[in-house]
Amino acid sequence: MNHLIVLPILIPLFSGLGLLLKREGPATPRRLIALAATVALLVCGVLLMRQSASGIIQYYALGDWQPPFGIILVLDRLSALMVTLTALLALGSLCYASAGSDEEGSNFHGLFQLQLMGINGAFLTGDLFNLFVFFEVLLIASYSLLMHGGGKARIHSGFHYVVLNLAGSALFLIGLGVLYGTIGTLNMADMAARAPGLDSGRLVLAEAGAMLLLVVFGMKSAILPLYFWLPRAYAAAPAPVAALFAILTKVGIYAILRVFTLIFGPQAGSLANLAQPWVWWLALATLALGGIGVLSSRDLRTQVAYLIIISVGTLLAGIGMNSLDAHGALLYYMVHTTLITGGLFLLVDSIARQRGKAGARIVRGRSVQQVALLGTLFFVAALAVAGVPPFSGAVGKALLLQAATPDQQAWLWPILLSSSLAAIVALSRSGSTVFWRASGGGERSESRDSGDAPGIGALRTLGLLLLIGASPLLVAFAGPLSAYTEAAADQLADHEAYIQAILERHRTEGDS
Amino acid sequence: MEALFSMTTGVLAACGLFLALRGRTFPVVVGLTLLSYAVNLFLFSMGGLDTGGAVVLDDKGGSHADPLPQALVLTAIVIGFAMTAFSVILAMRARGDLGSDHVNGNRVDEPREERS
Numbered sequence: 001m002n003h004l005i006v007l008p009i010l011i012p013l014f015s016g017l018g019l020l021l022k023r024e025g026p027a028t029p030r031r032l033i034a035l036a037a038t039v040a041l042l043v044c045g046v047l048l049m050r051q052s053a054s055g056i057i058q059y060y061a062l063g064d065w066q067p068p069f070g071i072i073l074v075l076d077r078l079s080a081l082m083v084t085l086t087a088l089l090a091l092g093s094l095c096y097a098s099a100g101s102d103e104e105g106s107n108f109h110g111l112f113q114l115q116l117m118g119i120n121g122a123f124l125t126g127d128l129f130n131l132f133v134f135f136e137v138l139l140i141a142s143y144s145l146l147m148h149g150g151g152k153a154r155i156h157s158g159f160h161y162v163v164l165n166l167a168g169s170a171l172f173l174i175g176l177g178v179l180y181g182t183i184g185t186l187n188m189a190d191m192a193a194r195a196p197g198l199d200s201g202r203l204v205l206a207e208a209g210a211m212l213l214l215v216v217f218g219m220k221s222a223i224l225p226l227y228f229w230l231p232r233a234y235a236a237a238p239a240p241v242a243a244l245f246a247i248l249t250k251v252g253i254y255a256i257l258r259v260f261t262l263i264f265g266p267q268a269g270s271l272a273n274l275a276q277p278w279v280w281w282l283a284l285a286t287l288a289l290g291g292i293g294v295l296s297s298r299d300l301r302t303q304v305a306y307l308i309i310i311s312v313g314t315l316l317a318g319i320g321m322n323s324l325d326a327h328g329a330l331l332y333y334m335v336h337t338t339l340i341t342g343g344l345f346l347l348v349d350s351i352a353r354q355r356g357k358a359g360a361r362i363v364r365g366r367s368v369q370q371v372a373l374l375g376t377l378f379f380v381a382a383l384a385v386a387g388v389p390p391f392s393g394a395v396g397k398a399l400l401l402q403a404a405t406p407d408q409q410a411w412l413w414p415i416l417l418s419s420s421l422a423a424i425v426a427l428s429r430s431g432s433t434v435f436w437r438a439s440g441g442g443e444r445s446e447s448r449d450s451g452d453a454p455g456i457g458a459l460r461t462l463g464l465l466l467l468i469g470a471s472p473l474l475v476a477f478a479g480p481l482s483a484y485t486e487a488a489a490d491q492l493a494d495h496e497a498y499i500q501a502i503l504e505r506h507r508t509e510g511d512s
Numbered sequence: 513m514e515a516l517f518s519m520t521t522g523v524l525a526a527c528g529l530f531l532a533l534r535g536r537t538f539p540v541v542v543g544l545t546l547l548s549y550a551v552n553l554f555l556f557s558m559g560g561l562d563t564g565g566a567v568v569l570d571d572k573g574g575s576h577a578d579p580l581p582q583a584l585v586l587t588a589i590v591i592g593f594a595m596t597a598f599s600v601i602l603a604m605r606a607r608g609d610l611g612s613d614h615v616n617g618n619r620v621d622e623p624r625e626e627r628s
Contacts, residue, residue, distance in 0.1 A: 129584055150609070158602065170544075170551045173551045173552075176555070177581075
């Protein structure tokens with residue numbers, strides 16, 4: 001058995017437990033352990049991607065209980081990509097956090113590692129109930145991380161976030177119960193194999209269970225009627241945490257993609273393609289409202305949170321289109337948008353730190369000290385996130401626009417492009433307010449005297465460069481990456497191979 | 513028995529939902545707890561209800577209980593306990609920090625607290 005598959009869960013588990021035990025004393029050892037564990041995670045992710053590139057679906061049976069009876073972790077191109085993406089994003093936000101924001105409250109690094117464990121587990125698991133467990137692991141870590149450092153705004157939005165997610169977990173369990181009662185298994189491959197043969201009396205129940213799961217995943221990914229918690233929670237969260245949360249919505253999107261292409265995919269008879277029509281229309285509405293939200297926000301943090309809503313709408317539209325090209329394009333866009341929105345949260349925090357009282361609000365205020373560095377990064381990130389050519393957003397959006405069929409184009413093109421336009425307008429307005437309409441130099445010199453550290457420091461710059469610098473790199477290596485994501489989409493569409501890799505191997509081993 | 517079981521689950525879920533939609537943190541936490549009880553009962557019954565069956569296996573070939581829902585509901589109970597404890601602490605912290613036990617942090621006498 002290939003033990004590499006379980007490492008993305010074990011590395012953060014053990015480093016996280018160790019970090020929780022070592023809470024006192026200087027911060028440097030904790031930072032080093034956390035950074036080392038995350039680098040190890042990144043290496044592990046890259047190795048997994050190289051292994052999965054061969055196209056063979058591997059699984060890891062925990063405790064050697066063979067599927068469909070035991071819990072398994074499954075490695076395919078999609079899960080390897082998501083694990084690597086998580087590690088990269090985590091490394092950037094951890095570098096940034098290590099410059100000081102990790103010491104605003106206790107246990108930052110331990111919780112951060114446990115959060116990574118939950119995210120990686122959700123990406124790797126091949127069992128629906130295990131997915132629930134990993135969702136809970138990542139949620140309970142995210143509750144504490146969201147309120148890291150305390151303060152009224154965080155407690156306030158934190159309580160809403162916790163209550164909403166507890167209700168979501170209850171729905172998740174009801175959905176799982178219904179699906180187990182009707183299909184008779186919770187192993188994803190086994191469910192996919194059994195779903196087409198359901199008798200008609202159970203179809204309605206199975207459909208209800210599947211739609212309940214869609215509601216839960218939709219809440220995690222912040223689709224239209226369920227996104228209202230997101231801007232406030234993400235705007236209140238500490239910057240490195242908000243940056244890591246950029247992947248949380250993608251966990252929901254990944255779960256929709258996995259469950260509704262594998263289990264309730266085109267092969268599932270009367271349960272085929274249950275979610276896609278719903279997701280398509282709701283995604284378009286999410287896009288439109290996200291565009292309005294970006295235009296109306298008066299705070300840079302809220303603005304970035306609404307940019308996340310736009311990216312969620314774009315990604316879900318890709319799921320709604322339900323074609324190979326669209327899935328490949330959305331995976332490329334997912335890599336881009338996760339890194340860039342994460343980077344933007346960090347950048348906004350750096351800007352707010354240098355503007356004194358004005359903070360992240362989009363008003364005339366004190367000028368930032370490092371106009372050249374922060375201004376350039378903001379320019380790059382804004383163009384990338386809005387999807388303006390030389391950067392990666394343009395490639396991702398072009399791929400998606402190209403993947404739409406003529407019917408879909410009529411809806412997707414105007415809505416996606418006008419939401420991009422809204423993002424450009426809003427970001428250019430906020431960028432020019434923050435960087436150009438700053439008040440005079442007198443206040444600036446005063447600010448230097450007031451004991452602010454000069455500049456944002458090397459670690460923060462490194463974190464920012466890691467995430468925002470990914471955008472030009474994603475363009476430079478767009479060829480290999482989009483080839484990989486297209487292959488991942490192919491693999492995702494091939495249910496037979498997935499079912500065979502997990503169930504057949506077990507049967508032949510049992511015979512020999 | 514099925515009718516009684518489903519009525520119990522339904523009443524628990526309805527009470528939980530009603531309380532979870534209240535404006536104060538304490539009823540919300542109690543509501544979420546009731547909701548999780550209802551969900552646990554529901555999960556427990558998903559393998560089918562049966563009386564007089566063997567716990568795990570029966571040599572005589574009679575009916576036996578489905579063990580998987582029991583394992584699942586155990587996991588769900590543990591997670592539910594942890595979450596309830598967490599939300600109780602959080603509600604108390606919110607009461608202390610926001611000076612109000614309203615879910616939106618409003619004070620009783622003021623229509624809306626100023627955002628800090």
